[in-house]
Amino acid sequence: MQKSQVTIKHIAQELGIAISTVSRALQNHPRIGLKTKERVFEVAKRLNYVPNPAAILLKKNKTNTVGVVFPYLQEEFFSQAITGIEDVISAKGYNVVISQSKDKLERENRAIKSFISSRVDGVIASISAETTQYYPFKELENHGIPLVFFDRVPKDVAVNKVRGNILEAAFEATIFLAKKGFSRIAILNGPSNLEISNERLEGYWKALKSLNLPIVQQYIKSTDLTKDSTSKKMEELLLLPEKPQAILCFNDYVALFAMQSCRQNGVIPNTDIHFVSFANLPITAYLDNPPIASVEQFAYKMGEQAATLLLKILESNEESEIIPEEIIIDTELIIH
Amino acid sequence: MQKSQVTIKHIAQELGIAISTVSRALQNHPRIGLKTKERVFEVAKRLNYVPNPAAILLKKNKTNTVGVVFPYLQEEFFSQAITGIEDVISAKGYNVVISQSKDKLERENRAIKSFISSRVDGVIASISAETTQYYPFKELENHGIPLVFFDRVPKDVAVNKVRGNILEAAFEATIFLAKKGFSRIAILNGPSNLEISNERLEGYWKALKSLNLPIVQQYIKSTDLTKDSTSKKMEELLLLPEKPQAILCFNDYVALFAMQSCRQNGVIPNTDIHFVSFANLPITAYLDNPPIASVEQFAYKMGEQAATLLLKILESNEESEIIPEEIIIDTELIIH
């Protein structure tokens, strides 16, 4: 029971023909006789032949594989996106290899290194909460590997991006809270190296301004997305003389952590303080008391778009200079 | 900016030495002069040399990659296990490629096919809820690819397995409920093609017997793990003239679905009907009203063990006949 190493050579021998003929037959080359093809396919199947991708890669210098680095696979937002990516990618005969950074720069780097050494054709990435520099991704560029950023895109860099219309969503969410009658609206934001954090903040600002509400610095907090950090910032908000009446959270997980922290401090979420968050994850469906609204970001669709953009780049003329593209997906505020 | 194709040939030319010398230097071969090595490494770094894995594979016929197929990556039980696997595997210089079956036989098959064609060295698998036959995995055997089953192991087949001591856990959980004073204990089990479902059932039976409680057929339900199926079975339990007082659930997700279904039918979970489940996932920490207890299965440790077993097989003499091994990890009932 050792590794079956059936090669086209075996097929050729069995049939008494040249290996080049077998190769062509297997590729459905037009100039090969129909009968020959049939015989080749029959023997290939019978022998359990599986082409050796290494040999093909060596020859063609193309792995037909794209790499994906996301912070957490278990977050539904990302896992839905991965499904979208996989569906598009595999329909085109490519494979996907998935890595998670767990929001650690070091793991992100390792993933990128491994993508380079395994010669993936392209990469889709959502940067870790620790990533403050574009640098690690520069390596991919050096090796000529096309890159599409997803959701968590780096700022101030001309790169391919697919992301939600977060500014608009934050604006709407804030307006929604104001219309509910709340004037003291806080924001529990993500780390400021993420452009999507800044966009939330801008949307929040824009809304407050348009409502003629004051911008209170103490109501603006950012967490590193961990439970500890989030609880700490939430407690700071609870200690303010004028507690916020409502909080816009970076995502559902931040909202859940914050709501837990409230409960531990004797504050009843969505009664004493109302929560709105981003992502609209299925997890909220399990809760007796979910955030009162959440921004649906259509992760699956975003994944599809990212994959489509990457494939477009891969299949464009490699020599042509490519100008970075930015795709923005509209969101929708879902009221629970 | 095209794919940099720096090869050892370039390094050899640059230095005016033979490519074999470069190859050996890069591998730290003992018989290469220290100075030569230094020069080779210097040039390699400067030229941004990355070894071509395809060429190595073609030569050595070893990808240093293991494949993992799990039902759902977003379930913490599996994602924790993957982290355990990754940590062990990457410490040994192997790579991991991850696939999810989404509990669909067809996706599972696709993943296995892809593992075969990409020539992974070994596979770790947790079978889908739809998989009733060992068959799809037989293909791996045909290609001499070692396989370790994880948690969801097929029944009646001599294969490598790493799993929790589910029978014991179900026994203890049932005893726990009985000690709480409940005599009408139901079980919302998983599909019967999963051995771990049968073990839960056996543990449950064993406990009831030891307690001299009757085994009531109407209290034994199995779901296919989807929300719909679980809700349906839960409603059947609610319609019984003698509703159960407590329910042992296949896992936390089944418990959450069942608890939702209770609420929708005016039954208060953990007040009217008490829940105990398997997995002890972090998700339960977000709930105001989690199951009263959950069986911690130590997914990370299970992942480590599975990876260790697979590596042991990979690194054993390939010719030696391997007898399947079964590793059983003890569980712990966590009371919330």
Place this chain on the structure above:
DNA sequence: CTGTTAGCGCTTTCAC
């Protein structure tokens, strides 16, 4: 210590 050479499995000119 280093160089020469064959060959891993496959594709692809270039012949016929």
Place this chain on the structure above:
DNA sequence: GTGAAAGCGCTAACAG
């Protein structure tokens, strides 16, 4: 239509 042969990047005898 099919075959012969070169070569992708690398490793590992086999020579020195």
